[in-house]
Amino acid sequence: MPSPQILTVDLGERSYDIQVGHGLLDENPAFQALARGRSVAVISDSNVDPIYGAKVEALLAPVAHQVVRIVVPAGEASKCWQQLDAIHDRMLEARLDRKSLIVALGGGVVGDLAGFAAASFQRGIDFVQVPTSLLAQVDSSVGGKTGINHARGKNMVGAFHQPRLVVADTGTLKTLPSRELAAGLAEVIKHGAIANRAYLEQVAVDMPALLACQPEALARAILASMRIKAAVVAADEREAGVRAHLNFGHTFGHAIEVGAGYGKWLHGEAVAAGMVMAADLSVRLGRMPAEQLDELRRIITSANLPTRAPAWPVDDYLRNMAIDKKAEHGIPVFVVLNGLGHAATTRADEALVRAVIADHLR
Numbered sequence: 001m002p003s004p005q006i007l008t009v010d011l012g013e014r015s016y017d018i019q020v021g022h023g024l025l026d027e028n029p030a031f032q033a034l035a036r037g038r039s040v041a042v043i044s045d046s047n048v049d050p051i052y053g054a055k056v057e058a059l060l061a062p063v064a065h066q067v068v069r070i071v072v073p074a075g076e077a078s079k080c081w082q083q084l085d086a087i088h089d090r091m092l093e094a095r096l097d098r099k100s101l102i103v104a105l106g107g108g109v110v111g112d113l114a115g116f117a118a119a120s121f122q123r124g125i126d127f128v129q130v131p132t133s134l135l136a137q138v139d140s141s142v143g144g145k146t147g148i149n150h151a152r153g154k155n156m157v158g159a160f161h162q163p164r165l166v167v168a169d170t171g172t173l174k175t176l177p178s179r180e181l182a183a184g185l186a187e188v189i190k191h192g193a194i195a196n197r198a199y200l201e202q203v204a205v206d207m208p209a210l211l212a213c214q215p216e217a218l219a220r221a222i223l224a225s226m227r228i229k230a231a232v233v234a235a236d237e238r239e240a241g242v243r244a245h246l247n248f249g250h251t252f253g254h255a256i257e258v259g260a261g262y263g264k265w266l267h268g269e270a271v272a273a274g275m276v277m278a279a280d281l282s283v284r285l286g287r288m289p290a291e292q293l294d295e296l297r298r299i300i301t302s303a304n305l306p307t308r309a310p311a312w313p314v315d316d317y318l319r320n321m322a323i324d325k326k327a328e329h330g331i332p333v334f335v336v337l338n339g340l341g342h343a344a345t346t347r348a349d350e351a352l353v354r355a356v357i358a359d360h361l362r
């Protein structure tokens with residue numbers, strides 16, 4: 001196995017490593033060590049299991065007590081009670097127990113769902129994230145936010161439950177559809193926008209290479225994004241403060257996802273349009289020069305991502321945003337930019353928010 005790059009998420013007794021590299025599913029002593037002697041449920045989706053399920057089973061079966069593969073339908077709609085129940089049912093049928101291990105093999109949907117299955121099965125068992133989408137390799141596999149959606153709002157039911165290890169095999173990205181690759185770039189752009197302007201500028205330069213799935217450019221973005229996310233999570237595991245910055249674009253973005261019906265807009269697409277709205281709000285609040293909004297919009301467009309939201313009544317957006325997890329007593333809290341590379345949270349006048357939304361509809 002070529003040596004992976006290792007980052008550590010520093011969370012005291014819940015600390016864990018993130019491995020980033022090529023070929024990490026072919027040989028992986030650290031991953032095998034976690035599976036040794038245990039029953040392992042490899043949870044994946046109907047696109048990813050046929051490509052990588054057998055490889056992960058072959059890696060773990062020689063050391064595990066047993067390996068059970070569980071497959072959910074691909075797509076956002078699977079982040080639901082029915083799939084969670086089906087996973088638990090299959091685990092109980094196969095006599096998995098408190099010492100068993102869950103492996104989440106797939107994108108952010110599988111990561112969030114399987115992570116919550118691990119958080120809730122017999123009051124909590126270990127799990128490993130094996131992210132296979134760009135979005136999952138730059139964002140969702142790290143930080144321990146797990147959960148499912150509710151008809152009224154995204155990720156409304158869940159738990160903080162950190163993985164024991166993250167295995168990001170960059171080789172898996174070669175089979176990722178281009179629309180999904182672009183969706184992952186939205187979270188890459190977000191990390192630059194909230195925390196590091198130089199990184200954002202590097203991403204802008206690298207954009208053609210990233211869209212062409214060029215391995216060096218992808219590895220650079222994955223490592224830089226993981227570094228930013230790991231540092232924020234280590235500073236504020238349960239989002240009492242600075243972690244909210246990772247929600248830049250999400251107050252508007254989640255309203256688009258739920259309004260359209262889960263899966264119509266990909267998460268990254270909705271976040272892309274949401275970041276433009278949040279950046280415009282920052283400009284109107286006098287926190288950021290208008291040229292930086294234009295710069296951010298150009299980078300988002302260059303990633304083949306949308307910058308405008310569906311033309312629904314503004315009231316529909318406000319209703320969905322009132323139950324955002326950052327809201328206090330139904331009043332939304334926004335992540336804004338004090339210039340590119342610097343995030344903050346604030347409330348905003350409803351009339352201003354209405355104007356921002358109205359000006360960014362298709």
Ligand SMILES: NC(=O)c1ccc[n+]([C@@H]2O[C@H](COP(=O)([O-])OP(=O)(O)OC[C@H]3O[C@@H](n4cnc5c(N)ncnc54)[C@H](O)[C@@H]3O)[C@@H](O)[C@H]2O)c1
Binds near residue numbers: 079133155175176
């Ligand atoms: N927990 C967190 O911190 C966090 C962070 C960001 C996003 N999320 C959540 O993540 C989800 C979005 O994740 P996503 O964009 O990965 O979506 P996803 O899990 O639906 O994966 C995208 C699509 O690509 C397919 N796919 C994944 N890897 C593949 C591969 N290597 N080859 C071929 N096909 C592959 C999947 O089957 C799916 O159809 C949303 O539910 C979002 O809310 C969570």
Ligand SMILES: O=C(O)C(=O)C[C@@H](O)[C@H](O)[C@H](O)COP(=O)(O)O
Binds near residue numbers: 155
């Ligand atoms: O890890 C975080 O914290 C994030 O906010 C990362 C986001 O990209 C991600 O979409 C997260 O699931 C949103 O969290 P939520 O608390 O708004 O559901």
Ligand SMILES: [Zn+2]
Binds near residue numbers: 139187250267271
């Ligand atoms: Zn996100």
